[in-house]
Each structure stands twice: as C-alpha cells, then as structure tokens.
Amino acid sequence: MKVQRGILLGTLVLLGSLVLAGMRELRPEYVSYAGNSVPVGFIPSLTNEPEYCLTCHEGIEEISSAHPVEVFGCVSCHGGEPLSLDPDKAHAGLIGGRNPSDFNVVEEGCGGEACHSGSPEDHRDHIARSLTSIQSTYAGAIAQVRFAFGAQEDQSAGYGIQAVRDPLVTTESGVPALLAFETTLAQDPQPVQDFAERCLTCHLYAEPIPEAAYKRLTGCAACHSPSNFMGTYVGEDPTVVRGESGHAAQHRLTTAIPYTQCNACHNRGNYSLVDMTFRPRKDLPQTQRAPRLQDYYQPIAQFTLCEWELDCVDCHTSGEAMGDGDLHSSQSEVQYVQCKTCHGTLEEPPLTYTIEDSEDLALRRALLNPSIDLQVGDTVLMTTLGEALWSIRQLPDGRWIQVGKATQVEYEVPLVRGSACGQNVDEQESRYCHACHAVERP
Amino acid sequence: MPDLLVNIVTKRPNFFYHLHPPTIPAEQASFSYTFGLGGLAVFLFLVVAFTGALLLFYYVPSAEQANDSIQLLTYHVPLGWLVRNLHYWSTQALVIVSILHLLRVILTGGSRPPRRFNWLLGLGLLLLLLGLDFTGYVLRWDVDMGWALLVGTNLVKEVPLIGGGLYRLVVGGSELGSGTVPRFFGWHVFGLLIPAAFLFGWHLFRVRRDGGISRPKPRPGRRSDKIGRELLLRREVLAGLIAGGILVILSVFFNPGLGAQLDPTQVIGEASAPWFFLWIQELLRWGDPLWMGVLIPLLLLILLGSLPYVFDRGEEGGRWFPRDGRRAQILAVSVIILITLLTLVGALR
Numbered sequence: 001m002k003v004q005r006g007i008l009l010g011t012l013v014l015l016g017s018l019v020l021a022g023m024r025e026l027r028p029e030y031v032s033y034a035g036n037s038v039p040v041g042f043i044p045s046l047t048n049e050p051e052y053c054l055t056c057h058e059g060i061e062e063i064s065s066a067h068p069v070e071v072f073g074c075v076s077c078h079g080g081e082p083l084s085l086d087p088d089k090a091h092a093g094l095i096g097g098r099n100p101s102d103f104n105v106v107e108e109g110c111g112g113e114a115c116h117s118g119s120p121e122d123h124r125d126h127i128a129r130s131l132t133s134i135q136s137t138y139a140g141a142i143a144q145v146r147f148a149f150g151a152q153e154d155q156s157a158g159y160g161i162q163a164v165r166d167p168l169v170t171t172e173s174g175v176p177a178l179l180a181f182e183t184t185l186a187q188d189p190q191p192v193q194d195f196a197e198r199c200l201t202c203h204l205y206a207e208p209i210p211e212a213a214y215k216r217l218t219g220c221a222a223c224h225s226p227s228n229f230m231g232t233y234v235g236e237d238p239t240v241v242r243g244e245s246g247h248a249a250q251h252r253l254t255t256a257i258p259y260t261q262c263n264a265c266h267n268r269g270n271y272s273l274v275d276m277t278f279r280p281r282k283d284l285p286q287t288q289r290a291p292r293l294q295d296y297y298q299p300i301a302q303f304t305l306c307e308w309e310l311d312c313v314d315c316h317t318s319g320e321a322m323g324d325g326d327l328h329s330s331q332s333e334v335q336y337v338q339c340k341t342c343h344g345t346l347e348e349p350p351l352t353y354t355i356e357d358s359e360d361l362a363l364r365r366a367l368l369n370p371s372i373d374l375q376v377g378d379t380v381l382m383t384t385l386g387e388a389l390w391s392i393r394q395l396p397d398g399r400w401i402q403v404g405k406a407t408q409v410e411y412e413v414p415l416v417r418g419s420a421c422g423q424n425v426d427e428q429e430s431r432y433c434h435a436c437h438a439v440e441r442p
Numbered sequence: 443m444p445d446l447l448v449n450i451v452t453k454r455p456n457f458f459y460h461l462h463p464p465t466i467p468a469e470q471a472s473f474s475y476t477f478g479l480g481g482l483a484v485f486l487f488l489v490v491a492f493t494g495a496l497l498l499f500y501y502v503p504s505a506e507q508a509n510d511s512i513q514l515l516t517y518h519v520p521l522g523w524l525v526r527n528l529h530y531w532s533t534q535a536l537v538i539v540s541i542l543h544l545l546r547v548i549l550t551g552g553s554r555p556p557r558r559f560n561w562l563l564g565l566g567l568l569l570l571l572l573g574l575d576f577t578g579y580v581l582r583w584d585v586d587m588g589w590a591l592l593v594g595t596n597l598v599k600e601v602p603l604i605g606g607g608l609y610r611l612v613v614g615g616s617e618l619g620s621g622t623v624p625r626f627f628g629w630h631v632f633g634l635l636i637p638a639a640f641l642f643g644w645h646l647f648r649v650r651r652d653g654g655i656s657r658p659k660p661r662p663g664r665r666s667d668k669i670g671r672e673l674l675l676r677r678e679v680l681a682g683l684i685a686g687g688i689l690v691i692l693s694v695f696f697n698p699g700l701g702a703q704l705d706p707t708q709v710i711g712e713a714s715a716p717w718f719f720l721w722i723q724e725l726l727r728w729g730d731p732l733w734m735g736v737l738i739p740l741l742l743l744i745l746l747g748s749l750p751y752v753f754d755r756g757e758e759g760g761r762w763f764p765r766d767g768r769r770a771q772i773l774a775v776s777v778i779i780l781i782t783l784l785t786l787v788g789a790l791r
Binding site for chain 2: 003004006007010011013014016017018020021024025039052081083084085086089092093
C-alpha cells in the first residue's frame with residue numbers, strides 16, 4: 001500500500017513538472033518584452049538569413065531611411081545571434097555592445113567598401129575621416145597641453161588618443177601619423193599626466209562626463225544618434241528600461257543633428273589647465289536645458305542672430321566636423337566656413353553650384369533629410385572647398401532660402417552685396433561681422 | 443475495464459517482469475542498501491538515449507550549422523528546449539549516479555567474486571559515459587567549449603608512439619576544423635554509443651548471471667525474507683516517476699549553456715573544462731601534460747579496476763563496509779575524494 005501511495009504521489013510530481021514545462025512552452029520568457037508568445041522573424045534582403053530580434057524589440061524605430069530594416073535587418077550592423085530568443089545568447093557577440101558605431105569596433109559595425117569605409121572619391125570614407133578627425137584624435141588639445149608644459153617644442157600634433165596613420169596626406173597642415181598618447185605619458189611632466197587622467201572625456205572614443213547635460217554615445221552615434229538631457233530612451237523598443245541613463249533618445253541615425261547634441265561637449269564648461277579639472281558653466285540649470293539663447297555660447301563669446309537661431313550643422317560642413325581625411329594639429333586647420341561663405345561680401349556673391357545628376361553628393365545628403373526637397377537642376381550654395389551647402393537653395397526669383405536641418409524652419413539668406421554694409425573690403429572674416437551684428441545675451 | 447488494466451499492469455507476467463528475478467532478498471532490496479542507484483542509472487540511460495534520438499531529427503553535424511541547428515531546436519521547435527534540456531540534465535545526473543553506484547558497490551563488497559568482471563564492465567561503461575558526455579559537449583560547437591576541446595584533444599597527442607595517429611582518428615584531421623564536428627558526431631552517436639549500449643546490456647546481464655544483487659551467503663538459522671518482482675517493479679516505477687519529475691523541473695528552470703559559434707582558427711575563449719573533467723584541468727596546471735592529463739588518470743583507472751583483484755579479496759558481500767575490505771574501501775573513497783576536491787578547486791577558481 002505504501003508503494004502504491006508513493007506511485008500516486010510520484011505521478012503527481014511528474015504531472016506537476018509537466019505542467020510547469022507546458023507553462024514555459026506556452027508562455028516563454030520573451031513574452032515579457034513585446035508580448036509575443038511566438039517568435040517574430042523576418043529575412044532581410046541583404047543577408048538572406050532569418051532574424052528573430054523583433055520578437056522582443058518589436059516597435060523599435062527604423063535606424064534611418066538609408067538603412068531600411070527590410071534590407072539591412074539588425075545583424076548586419078549589430079552582430080549577435082539572430083536565431084536566439086534568449087537574451088544572453090541573442091546578444092552574444094554583439095558588435096560594440098549596444099553601439100556598433102563605437103570607434104573601437106566601427107570598422108566591423110559600419111565598415112565595408114559598399115558602406116562607410118569606401119573610397120574618398122565616392123564620399124564613402126566616413127570612418128577613415130572620422131578616425132583621423134580632431135574629434136576622435138584630440139590631437140590638438142594633446143599637442144597644446146604638451147607644448148604648454150614643455151613636453152614638446154611646438155604645437156604640431158604627434159600624439160592622438162589612439163595611434164593612427166594617414167596614408168595619403170592631402171593638405172599642407174596634415175601630418176602623416178600620430179602615436180598613441182599613452183605611450184609617451186610615463187616621460188611627460190606631471191600636469192600632462194593629470195590632463196591625461198582627468199581631462200580626456202571630450203573625444204569620441206571616450207564616455208562622457210557621467211552627469212545630465214553631457215549625455216552622448218561614443219563613436220559615430222555620439223553625434224548621429226542624439227541623446228536627450230538625461231540620456232534616457234523615449235522610443236518604442238519595449239526592451240529598453242525607461243528612465244535609464246546612457247541611451248540615445250531613439251534608435252535613430254540622423255544628419256539633422258540639433259545644436260543640443262553638439263552642446264553635450266561644447267559650451268558646457270572648460271578644463272582648467274591650472275589644476276586639470278573640468279569647470280562646468282555656472283550659468284546653466286542642472287536639471288533641464290536652458291533656453292536656447294542662454295544655452296548657446298559661453299558668456300565671453302560674441303555671436304550673431306543666425307548663430308543661435310540656426311543649428312551648428314546648418315553652417316558647419318561635414319568636412320569641418322568629421323575632418324577632411326588628414327590628421328591635423330588643430331581644429332582651426334579644417335574649420336573654414338565664415339559668414340561670407342553664405343552671405344558673400346560687398347564685392348563677391350557667395351559661390352554657387354547647380355546639381356546636374358541624381359548621383360550628386362548634395363542630392364544624396366539631402367535625401368537623408370526629408371525636410372529638404374532638392375531636385376536635379378536646383379542651385380545651392382557652395383563653400384570655398386567645394387562642399388555643397390545643400391540646405392540653402394536658390395528660388396526662381398533669385399532669393400536664397402535656407403531650411404534648418406534639424407528645425408525645418410525656413411530662413412531667407414540675405415547677401416552683403418548691395419546692402420548698406422560699410423565694412424572695409426579687406427576685413428571680411430567673421431570676427432569683423434560680429435563687431436556690428438552680435439546680439440546681446442539676455 | 444479497470445480490472446483489465448490492473449491485470450495488464452500488475453497481474454500478468456509482462457515483459458518488464460521478465461527483466462527481473464522472481465524474488466530478491468528483502469534486505470538487499472531495501473533503499474538504504476542500494477539507494478536505487480543502479481536502477482536509476484538504467485532509467486537515466488534510457489532517458490538520455492530517447493532524448494538523444496529525438497535530437498537527431500534537428501541536429502546538423504557540420505561546423506557551419508551545428509550551433510544554429512541547436513538554436514533552431516531550442517528556440518523554434520515546439521518543446522525542443524525540453525528535449526535538449528532533458529538530454530543534458532539526464533546525462534549529468536547519469537554521471538553522478540554512476541559514480542555513486544560505483545562507490546556503493548565497492549563499499550558493500552559488491553565487486554567481490556563472482557562479480558569482479560562486472561566491476562570491470564561497469565568501469566568501462568563509466569569511461570564510455572564520460573566520452574559520450576564530452577563528445578556531446580563538443581557537439582554544441584560554441585566558444586564556451588573551445589578551450590576544453592583544444593586541450594582535451596591535445597592530450598591525445600601526448601600518448602607515446604601512437605599519439606599523432608590517435609589524434610587524427612579522434613579529431614578527423616591534423617587540427618581542429620570543419621571535419622571535427624562530423625567526427626565527434628560519429629563518435630557520439632556511433633563509436634561510443636554502440637559499445638556503451640553493448641556494455642550496458644552486458645553489465646545488466648551479468649548482474650542476473652552472477653546471481654542477482656550481491657548478498658551474504660545464506661547461513662543456517664538465518665531468516666531470509668524476500669520480496670516479489672511485482673513490488674520491485676512498483677518501486678522502480680515510483681523512482682522513475684520522481685526522477686522524471688526532477689529532471690523535467692531542472693529542465694524547465696535551468697538551461698544548458700550555448701555560446702557563440704566556435705571558429706577554431708580564432709583565439710579560443712576562457713579556460714574551462716566541462717565539470718566532469720575539471721579535475722584533469724586542475725591536474726594539468728601542476729605539471730607535464732603526459733603525466734597529469736594521461737598517465738595519472740589512467741593509473742587511477744587501473745587502481746580502481748584492480749581493487750577487487752588486488753585489494754579486496756574477501757568473500758562476504760551484501761552489507762555496508764565489510765571489515766575484510768577496508769583497504770579497497772579506503773582506496774576507492776580516497777580516489778573519489780581526490781577527484782571531488784580537485785573538481786571543487788577547479789570550479790571555485
């Protein structure tokens with residue numbers, strides 16, 4: 001009898017365990033994310049391999065119109081295990097964790113000849129340009145600090161955050177290679193070592209200062225996937241913890257970069273060379289963004305109306321921000337857009353250029369920003385280095401209209417020629433314009 | 443209807459009854475004598491074999507597709523995860539139960555004549571079982587097992603004279619590569635399984651042939667109670683139900699690992715042997731691979747094999763810790779404790 005009762009009990013144990021197994025089968029763990037109890041798969045045309053990432057990440061924003069999900073899928077850029085429905089296994093081998101554009105992995109995440117490590121002629125050398133730009137090498141600051149403390153004889157760049165080479169120097173100020181800053185640190189004076197320890201938070205390899213207002217990702221996404229003030233995600237991917245800092249605001253890559261993203265590094269304070277610490281601006285609120293005008297420039301700066309109404313990317317070109325492909329000793333060597341680039345001078349109108357075919361770079365870039373409707377045959381402004389200012393287009397009546405890349409606000413661009421401007425003809429740099437046109441900070 | 447069912451299940455001498463002797467001594471049939479370890483091992487072996495057969499429907503034995511096919515099975519095939527998890531957990535349980543069974547046998551004098559040969563068969567079975575567990579582990583073809591595969595197969599090279607040839611026989615090439623998966627698959631489902639199944643049958647046959655479970659010689663004046671095979675079978679059903687329930691519960695809550703696909707040309711991941719070979723990994727840290735990885739384990743095996751021949755020549759079996767078997771008992775327990783300690787050190791490292 002005892003055994004028979006035991007068998008009854010044993011049957012219950014087995015049945016109970018089978019009920020548990022049935023529950024797991026009918027309500028798998030991944031239900032808790034997007035509510036899907038069966039896998040959600042699709043086959044991106046580029047890889048032709050099924051991916052089940054959307055089982056959990058259903059609702060996530062398409063990264064950009066240039067990377068349609070039905071073509072690229074997720075794994076082309078992010079890596080990982082597309083068949084897995086277990087969080088740990090699915091995310092094993094992710095390229096750069098959440099950020100495949102991190103500069104340590106960018107070649108794997110965003111590279112490839114047909115993608116972002118193609119030739120300069122095709123304007124597909126984005127990675128090479130970014131990795132040689134001052135934003136990633138920080139070579140200017142390093143050179144100046146080392147020069148200031150006697151560790152080098154002039155201000156020309158010799159060291160970068162990472163060792164980097166430029167096989168083809170195309171400008172006079174370009175240097176062929178930088179050594180890694182850390183390789184010289186042991187011999188450098190103490191202040192330079194302090195600088196290396198405390199002040200290297202601004203370059204694009206680095207994580208930002210861990211406080212609100214400085215929020216950005218690393219690598220390409222630092223600029224192209226803007227963060228909000230607190231660094232929280234506000235998109236539709238149900239797996240991302242709401243209120244958790246350290247995310248881009250959405251799963252988006254954009255060229256319509258608002259000034260707020262630039263401000264995460266610029267305009268929030270300065271490093272003091274006296275004690276090598278960061279001195280944040282004291283005139284800004286700590287828990288929310290300041291009004292745009294207050295946020296804009298540091299108190300000492302002079303600036304004009306368009307400089308705070310427009311976004312940084314409305315004037316500064318890709319060549320300035322991402323570099324011209326050469327390694328430079330100072331950002332000033334690549335920064336060349338002036339007021340006159342758009343407004344011309346008393347004697348000269350700005351340079352212009354007419355789009356002649358559908359493969360034109362200006363057209364390609366305008367396509368990425370839906371607020372700008374550019375057509376073959378349109379005439380746009382052009383910089384002295386031949387970069388198209390594709391958001392500034394001429395109307396049939398001859399006037400110039402600029403559309404804010406991030407704001408979509410339209411502005412008419414007045415020309416100096418024919419105006420009442422009384423400036424000397426040989427004093428046409430922006431600083432002379434600021435003398436009369438600067439606005440007062442409130 | 444219920445009568446018929448009861449008849450079929452309990453009254454009529456069905457196939458399962460035939461596998462058992464009509465009666466066995468009550469004392470030796472008690473749980474505290476065997477802990478049901480041998481029977482449990484049989485049950486687990488059958489579960490492993492059955493779930494393994496199911497896995498064959500989905501597993502693709504190629505370096506390119508092995509890992510993906512396991513993911514497909516685990517995440518997309520209905521109840522596929524359950525089959526894989528049961529296969530895993532019943533294998534691990536089988537290793538542990540087999541070792542405990544080995545200890546029970548030596549500590550109750552169960553390896554004494556006429557059961558000495560069956561002791562050797564059991565050891566052979568354990569050896570094949572470890573081989574099956576290891577080859578199964580490799581069939582995941584993920585980075586987590588890369589180091590174990592590399593080190594484990596390199597040990598084969600250490601065997602004097604025939605090492606190189608043996609390596610190619612085991613690995614399916616002069617180095618780890620795309621030929622390794624089909625080769626290990628072959629070993630797993632054929633080269634090791636067929637001999638194991640054969641030894642399994644032989645081992646059970648020898649239990650009956652040697653007069654059933656070991657027991658003291660009948661003496662005049664001593665009562666010897668017996669139980670029938672009906673009761674024995676019911677106890678086995680009970681043990682199977684409970685063990686099955688535990689296996690399913692383990693499978694529901696704990697998944698065996700599965701890392702990213704292994705690329706043997708790349709740097710191989712962290713150094714970690716599967717738990718049942720952690721003790722060899724620990725030994726390898728101490729010295730020459732031939733000694734630590736091959737000869738010492740081999741000597742331990744020979745020592746265990748020789749216990750009933752050299753160190754335990756008593757006659758009385760069938761009760762715990764017979765006095766005239768002290769030497770063998772101490773040696774066996776020492777070997778198991780040594781291996782357990784080395785395993786713990788390796789696990790905690």
